[in-house]
Amino acid sequence: MYSPAIIAEAVVNGLMTGAVYALIALGLTLVYGVLHIINFAHGALLTAAMFAVWSVYVVFGLDPYLAILPLTPLFFGLGYALQRFVIGPASHGSDSNILLVTLGLSIAVENALLAGFRSDTRTLNTDYGFQVVEIGPLLLSKPRLIGFGAAVLVTVLLWLLLSRTDTGKAIRAVAKEKLGASLVGINVAHVYAVTFGLGCACLAVAACLLMPTFYVNPRIGQAFVLVAFTIVVLGGMGSIPGALFGGLFIGVVESLCGLFLGDSLGQIGIFLIFILVLLVRPTGLFGAKA
Amino acid sequence: MTFRDIVPIIILVAFLALVPVFITANTVLNFLVFTLIVALAAQGWNILGGFGGQFSFGHAAFFGTGAYAAALLQARLGINPWTAFAIGSAAGGAVGWVIGYLSFRSGLRGSYFALVTLAFAEVLRILANAATFTGGAAGVLIKLDVRPENFQFESRGAFFWIALALVGAVLVLTRWIERSRFGAQLVAVRENEAAAKALGVDTLRVKLGAITLSGAVTAAAGCLYAQYFLYVDANIAYGTWISVEAILAPIIGGLGTVLGPLVGAVALHGLGEITKLAAGSVPGIDLMVFGALLVVAVAFAPDGILGLLRRLRRPIRSSGVSGHA
Amino acid sequence: MLEVQNATKRFGGLVAVNRASLKVAAGSITGLIGPNGAGKTTLFTLISGFERPTEGRVLFQGQDISRDEPHIRARHGIARTFQIVQPFAGLSVVENIAVGAHLRHAKRADAMARAEAVGHRVGLGPELGKSAASLTVAGRKRLELARALATEPKLLLLDEVLAGLNPSEIRDIIPVIHAIRDEGVTILMIEHVMQAVMNLCEQVYVLAQGLIIAEGPPTEVCDNPLVVEAYLGVGAAERLKRGSVHA
Numbered sequence: 001m002y003s004p005a006i007i008a009e010a011v012v013n014g015l016m017t018g019a020v021y022a023l024i025a026l027g028l029t030l031v032y033g034v035l036h037i038i039n040f041a042h043g044a045l046l047t048a049a050m051f052a053v054w055s056v057y058v059v060f061g062l063d064p065y066l067a068i069l070p071l072t073p074l075f076f077g078l079g080y081a082l083q084r085f086v087i088g089p090a091s092h093g094s095d096s097n098i099l100l101v102t103l104g105l106s107i108a109v110e111n112a113l114l115a116g117f118r119s120d121t122r123t124l125n126t127d128y129g130f131q132v133v134e135i136g137p138l139l140l141s142k143p144r145l146i147g148f149g150a151a152v153l154v155t156v157l158l159w160l161l162l163s164r165t166d167t168g169k170a171i172r173a174v175a176k177e178k179l180g181a182s183l184v185g186i187n188v189a190h191v192y193a194v195t196f197g198l199g200c201a202c203l204a205v206a207a208c209l210l211m212p213t214f215y216v217n218p219r220i221g222q223a224f225v226l227v228a229f230t231i232v233v234l235g236g237m238g239s240i241p242g243a244l245f246g247g248l249f250i251g252v253v254e255s256l257c258g259l260f261l262g263d264s265l266g267q268i269g270i271f272l273i274f275i276l277v278l279l280v281r282p283t284g285l286f287g288a289k290a
Numbered sequence: 291m292t293f294r295d296i297v298p299i300i301i302l303v304a305f306l307a308l309v310p311v312f313i314t315a316n317t318v319l320n321f322l323v324f325t326l327i328v329a330l331a332a333q334g335w336n337i338l339g340g341f342g343g344q345f346s347f348g349h350a351a352f353f354g355t356g357a358y359a360a361a362l363l364q365a366r367l368g369i370n371p372w373t374a375f376a377i378g379s380a381a382g383g384a385v386g387w388v389i390g391y392l393s394f395r396s397g398l399r400g401s402y403f404a405l406v407t408l409a410f411a412e413v414l415r416i417l418a419n420a421a422t423f424t425g426g427a428a429g430v431l432i433k434l435d436v437r438p439e440n441f442q443f444e445s446r447g448a449f450f451w452i453a454l455a456l457v458g459a460v461l462v463l464t465r466w467i468e469r470s471r472f473g474a475q476l477v478a479v480r481e482n483e484a485a486a487k488a489l490g491v492d493t494l495r496v497k498l499g500a501i502t503l504s505g506a507v508t509a510a511a512g513c514l515y516a517q518y519f520l521y522v523d524a525n526i527a528y529g530t531w532i533s534v535e536a537i538l539a540p541i542i543g544g545l546g547t548v549l550g551p552l553v554g555a556v557a558l559h560g561l562g563e564i565t566k567l568a569a570g571s572v573p574g575i576d577l578m579v580f581g582a583l584l585v586v587a588v589a590f591a592p593d594g595i596l597g598l599l600r601r602l603r604r605p606i607r608s609s610g611v612s613g614h615a
Numbered sequence: 616m617l618e619v620q621n622a623t624k625r626f627g628g629l630v631a632v633n634r635a636s637l638k639v640a641a642g643s644i645t646g647l648i649g650p651n652g653a654g655k656t657t658l659f660t661l662i663s664g665f666e667r668p669t670e671g672r673v674l675f676q677g678q679d680i681s682r683d684e685p686h687i688r689a690r691h692g693i694a695r696t697f698q699i700v701q702p703f704a705g706l707s708v709v710e711n712i713a714v715g716a717h718l719r720h721a722k723r724a725d726a727m728a729r730a731e732a733v734g735h736r737v738g739l740g741p742e743l744g745k746s747a748a749s750l751t752v753a754g755r756k757r758l759e760l761a762r763a764l765a766t767e768p769k770l771l772l773l774d775e776v777l778a779g780l781n782p783s784e785i786r787d788i789i790p791v792i793h794a795i796r797d798e799g800v801t802i803l804m805i806e807h808v809m810q811a812v813m814n815l816c817e818q819v820y821v822l823a824q825g826l827i828i829a830e831g832p833p834t835e836v837c838d839n840p841l842v843v844e845a846y847l848g849v850g851a852a853e854r855l856k857r858g859s860v861h862a
Contacts, residue, residue: 038401090589108581114574271413278406279396471717478714481703490689490718
């Protein structure tokens with residue numbers, strides 16, 4: 001049926017896509033782990049980041065990999081402000097309100113992009129977009145290989161930030177027990193906003209890594225965000241290693257489903273896993289029992 | 291529930307029924323029929339989300355099931371559209387029961403429930419888009435055959451009345467829920483599930499009842515949609531747009547109230563038209579406003595338009611008017 | 616009326632309730648006391664059905680109900696209150712009580728009438744139309760009691776209904792509990808307020824670290840050295856006897 005080489009290539013391609021998925025899921029899981037909310041605006045913000053990458057390339061000719069340098073802090077700031085001045089105050093501390101506010105944001109952002117950029121699909125034409133690297137019998141896309149490496153690197157950096165720095169300690173304290181954290185003088189609203197900002201910064205990096213090989217249109221975020229939800233649920237809400245392994249796993253599943261079922265049905269494997277995990281073990285494979 | 295409970299509903303529906311007598315412009319009637327279809331879908335969402343507190347982000351699953359059932363039963367099996375309408379609504383209820391059974395039995399609630407409903411709607415969308423039986427990406431056309439017994443009418447006014455009659459029927463249904471034991475138990479589940487259990491409420495049964503009713507009502511809206519536009523495809527029927535509209539209307543109008551979804555749907559679509567007039571035909575501009583409005587509503591008007599009206603009225607009528615809507 | 620036989624509840628490695636047995640006679644007020652973390656509330660969750668015992672059985676009127684869901688037990692006639700009050704915050708006081716009353720009354724009018732009557736009986740008369748969220752702590756405790764009572768139970772499980780109340784509020788509510796029993800409702804109560812336990816209970820069980828360590832009439836139980844040590848630490852009974860413990 002399929003030769004081992006084709007399957008091996010599908011697996012490796014899946015791993016490379018999965019690493020970027022993991023990066024997107026990382027932002028989501030971080031926000032969930034600390035704020036205990038599901039950020040429905042995550043996909044729309046990813047779309048915004050991808051359009052930002054496209055815009056700086058078209059307007060300033062800035063290479064997408066170099067765009068990481070200005071866009072990451074920019075999106076950190078954006079995320080910080082969104083949580084601090086919109087989501088936090090608007091939701092009055094109620095979980096179902098947060099759900100609705102982030103849903104509202106996602107609709108507003110997505111359609112603002114639609115109004116601004118129209119529904120055309122856009123791509124970047126970099127000179128390295130189609131370069132390949134030969135590893136053994138496999139031909140791998142160079143930009144996707146870079147994406148894989150960078151995504152893993154960012155995951156490690158984020159993990160170090162959380163486990164080694166004071167900010168990381170404060171974030172973990174708030175995640176565990178926000179009342180206690182506020183009693184020892186941690187500014188909870190600030191930590192929430194920083195966390196949300198970090199989540200958005202992950203999106204900016206992911207967007208820069210995606211754009212050399214991917215396209216963008218105003219609805220693109222929806223496709224990614226459902227995959228990211230699946231990864232987060234699979235890896236365990238709030239777990240960083242869970243997001244990485246979940247992302248890689250889902251990337252491979254998607255790639256293999258696409259190979260065996262064809263593109264239009266390929267995504268169904270992901271959703272079925274998603275539903276099954278939610279129904280059977282909503283705490284995920286890495287998450288602690290709630 | 292007594293007759294007196296539904297008198298205001300009868301008056302309102304009778305008043306609205308006069309609209310096609312005075313307005314015959316097709317664009318306006320189109321707008322009104324579409325608004326009523328959205329209102330009906332939203333009324334379905336409100337039963338589960340407003341009264342039961344279970345926020346579904348995937349009501350497209352029910353809307354699409356209704357729409358596809360109505361279209362396919364006619365186009366593929368030659369079943370009479372009125373019968374197809376009834377079967378389509380029942381199918382929506384059945385899908386509701388299945389999704390509810392799977393997720394409520396696993397104890398899913400809050401964000402998890404929102405996510406799982408979203409995923410079910412996506413699975414159905416992908417399946418409908420890929421299967422040959424559903425016409426794949428090309429969708430299903432219902433043959434044009436304008437006869438009342440075929441659920442197709444010369445005038446848009448007739449369709450308006452049918453949509454209005456359905457919305458009116460669900461207003462009465464919701465009013466009944468508000469005044470019944472089922473409703474009291476449903477609201478108790480929304481407010482505090484553990485306490486409801488301790489008071490003898492079979493919370494699983496109550497939630498299943500709510501999602502089944504909710505699914506059937508939203509599926510009826512889907513059937514109506516298919517019958518009005520005579521065309522269905524996966525991105526319309528199972529698209530996120532209807533999930534979003536079904537959530538927005540009750541929240542803007544007044545969550546967990548009888549009139550909320552209708553008021554919200556009218557307000558939203560009225561605002562959408564105004565935005566389009568003001569901003570020209572920029573795609574997405576109306577939805578952008580809806581999204582922003584949702585944030586503003588949650589922040590400043592948690593009880594929706596009806597809540598704002600009540601607040602305005604209170605200083606004048608200080609005696610405690612406790613009844614909703 | 617109620618019999619718990621060798622009930623054990625483990626959460627992972629933690630044994631919250633360890634082979635506890637108790638009996639509650641019909642028409643009695645029975646107390647369940649013990650230091651914090653002894654497993655009293657866990658034992659209540661086993662009786663009311665929110666958790667199932669790892670081992671052992673719960674019998675109600677001679678029938679094994681260990682596996683029944685909470686709402687089934689409520690139908691049998693077991694009602695509980697929560698230590699941390701759980702009002703339906705979005706509803707009015709009378710609507711809160713009506714949810715309980717609906718268990719035995721399908722019609723809204725009947726349930727509301729019943730709810731009003733129960734509300735008056737526990738002293739919530741003036742508060743009936745108010746939002747439940749606006750009640751004081753004492754009011755919320757009464758609401759817990761009223762809702763449970765509105766289900767017309769045979770056995771009422773009261774989990775610290777007096778905690779957080781000031782002495783005059785406690786004095787007001789004690790006769791209400793007496794009156795409930797006098798109408799034929801059997802009561803099992805967890806309580807820390809010893810004055811109330813002495814005043815109300817005929818029989819008391821003492822739970823410490825998951826084990827029932829003593830039972831009997833309240834005055835007897837309080838003199839039991841095991842009980843004193845469970846509360847005050849090893850050797851406390853000795854020191855008390857020698858009169859060397861101050862305050």
